[in-house]
Amino acid sequence: MNTKEENLYLSGEYLPVAECFYSLQGEGFHSGIAAGFVRLCGCNVHCEFCDSKNTWDISNGKTMSVEEIAEQVSEYPSENVVITGGEPLLFNLDPLCKALVAKGKKLWLETSASLPMSGKWDWVCISPKDNCPPLEENLIFADEIKLVITRRDDLAKTAFYENKTAFYFAKTGKVIRLSLQAEWSVSKEVIEMIIDFVKSRPRWALSLQTHKWLEIR
Numbered sequence: 001m002n003t004k005e006e007n008l009y010l011s012g013e014y015l016p017v018a019e020c021f022y023s024l025q026g027e028g029f030h031s032g033i034a035a036g037f038v039r040l041c042g043c044n045v046h047c048e049f050c051d052s053k054n055t056w057d058i059s060n061g062k063t064m065s066v067e068e069i070a071e072q073v074s075e076y077p078s079e080n081v082v083i084t085g086g087e088p089l090l091f092n093l094d095p096l097c098k099a100l101v102a103k104g105k106k107l108w109l110e111t112s113a114s115l116p117m118s119g120k121w122d123w124v125c126i127s128p129k130d131n132c133p134p135l136e137e138n139l140i141f142a143d144e145i146k147l148v149i150t151r152r153d154d155l156a157k158t159a160f161y162e163n164k165t166a167f168y169f170a171k172t173g174k175v176i177r178l179s180l181q182a183e184w185s186v187s188k189e190v191i192e193m194i195i196d197f198v199k200s201r202p203r204w205a206l207s208l209q210t211h212k213w214l215e216i217r
Helices: 003-009 066-073 094-101 136-141 152-172 184-200 210-214
Strands: 014-024 034-040 062-065 080-084 106-111 123-126 144-149 177-182 204-207
Touching (some): 003 014, 014 066, 014 210, 062 066, 066 094, 094 106, 136 152, 144 184, 152 177, 177 184
Parallel strands (some): 080 106, 106 123, 123 144, 177 204
Antiparallel strands (some): 014 062
């Protein structure tokens, strides 16, 4: 961000928005449930398999106040709102959450968790990335950890998250759901491997990108 953008977005009262739209949650635990989506611009992760690279550059976003965002999202019939990106935690999300809760919305966050947490959430889905891993202190905020699988070696990461979530359960009683999702471009190559893994390690579930199969947003 340049100085002007930093000053504008620092408080979180204004955010760079790639798009707001209404659809079905396509993946993870809430797959198939109607929700509003707020996709923010700006990303510190830059995954090689990202399907929304237009969000990497913060200047691609439309500057909107959190009140404007909440007003637009309030028109969607579902009470659920997904905040995604890019990487939403680049910004202070407290004001956005406050504005959306005032409209009676339930808030779901999709994040790499590689930056400090902000906002108040009904559901947090953390999708760890190799090149910019989650801050370990953020993992306790997770309701769901979703690993994207591109090759067999990726399955080695599962042990860490099994152990970490088991520790949190023993300490707090919180159940963190674990899922594996085939990266779309190689899904035909890895899906059977994931199915076999889930059958042998039933703490994990298979996540499908149903919105891509259905060709919806």
